[in-house]
Amino acid sequence: MNPFNKPYLSGKELHYIEDAVKRGKLSGDGYYTKKCHDFFITNYGVKKVLLTTSCTDALEMASLLLDIKPGDEVIMPSYTFVSTANAFELRGATIKFVDSRKDHPGMDEQLIASLITPKTKAIVVVHYAGVACNMDVIKELANKHDLFVVEDAAQAIDSYYKGKPLGSIGHLGTFSFHETKNIQCGEGGLLMINDNRFVKRAEILWEKGTNRSAFFRGEIDKYGWVDVGSSFLPSELNAAYLFAQLESLKNIQEQRKNLWQHYFESLTEWTKANQIQLPFVPNFATNNGHMFYLICKNSEQRAQLIAYLKNQNILSVFHYISLHSSPYFLNKHDGRILPMSEVYTDRLLRLPMYYELDVNHVINVLLSYGE
Structure with missing residues (x-):
């Protein structure tokens, strides 16, 4: 059977995984995690990125960072993967689904305005098939109504809107490195943080609600539990595999x-x-x-x-x-x-x-x- 998808190996994946093992640190936020972070910051000019175990996790981090609470309304397309909605449903949000365009499965930007109410807190954009939504229309609505914009760019690695990398335009952007994606590590994801308000807290959520990252940078003399969070960061084995893919992007x-x-x-x-x-x-x-x-x-x-x-x-x-x-x-x-x-x-x-x-x-x- 000719498969629908077949993960591609660039040739260096096993070499980098072996190197990660020899370095003696296999848990997250090590040498290869930093190499992946640097790749995105250097090549896409973004402020801050964090590798995650999946795009689902990145979306759940976005929902936490926006402090989504019961009663908040979030607008997103109906024609999307369940993770887009689940991340906000878990926080008690009221999901308002918008229809797709007639010429493309992406959300119809012209229908968003009619769904905005005083309870609306965010618009979640899904760049279906890696093809951008009209971000000027969406950003104008967000600015007018003081809303957050999250880009679900799970399928949109190295794709652009008017020259701007997808995932870097909204307040937050999320990516998938599932084996079905262009760049993959079996299971993996990434959160792009494009608003400085969220940088410090994103690191804390990422590290189980602790300020552990700041501790290892020498910014504080001890770390502890300071916020909610979870174990969103992937192991160095996944990061090493992913870096080989990124080099072949x-x-x-x-x-x-x-x-x-x-x-x-x-x-x-x-x-x-x-x-x-x-x-x-x-x-x-x-x-x-x-x-x-x-x-x-x-x-x-x-x-x-x-x-x-x-x-x-x-x-x-x-x-x-x-x-x-x-x-x-x-x-x-x-x-x-x-x-x-x-x-x-x-x-x-x-x-x-x-x-x-x-x-x-x-x-x-x-x-x-x-x-």
Whole structure:
């Protein structure tokens, strides 16, 4: 079976893991954690970053940093992964889901304003498939209503909005290094802290509610429990693996974007003939080659395509089930119909995308569909 995803090895992962073992410190915040932090600060010009065990953890840290409490309202897209909502649901927030755009699965920025009330505290932006939302519109709303902006950039490593790295534009940004992402370490994540108000507390939350990081920098003579927190930091083994991937970022990105472009150009006429939509990238955004998806004309066509590809030993998959209609949230939803979110739930199909993919094989099989 041709897999949907295959984690890529740059070649230095095991070498750096062995080096981490020989250094004798395997718990978090060691040599390779600092190497990863420095990479993001140097290459993306951000104030502060912290590696986490997952993007889920980074989102939960963001929720804690914003001091989300019961009764606070948080606006986010319905068409997203459950972690985006869970992080704020855990703090007692009231989630207000916004519909997707007609031309892209990302949130419809024009619908956000109607959801803002005096109880709204934050807008959580999800850069679906690594393609930016319109951050000027979102930032203007946030400034006008004194709201926080969190960027869920789980899929958006090395992708930009008008030249600005995604994850660096809101007050906080979160990334995933799950094995399905462009850059991965099996399980991992990162929190970008773009507002100085949150830097000191973020370190404390990261280290189980203690000021341990300040102690090891020699800023205080002892450390203790000073706030809430959890064990959000990954081990040095994960950080060592991740650093090898980060060193190969340019090469990985170039290959993935080439694969994406080959899909797009090769399937243009075929999609028109089969009433299928190709991905759309707005002119303010870049494409980081994270995902190649198709929007089928209906759910039946998607099911047929999945079965057809599987019969040819190619695994393709659909994506999110709209969170507003999920079993957990259904009775909590305010009843608004989110038609575009449902369209993507029913019709979006993801094709295989990974560094070593034989993209021509997948394309040729697709082109034979319907003959």
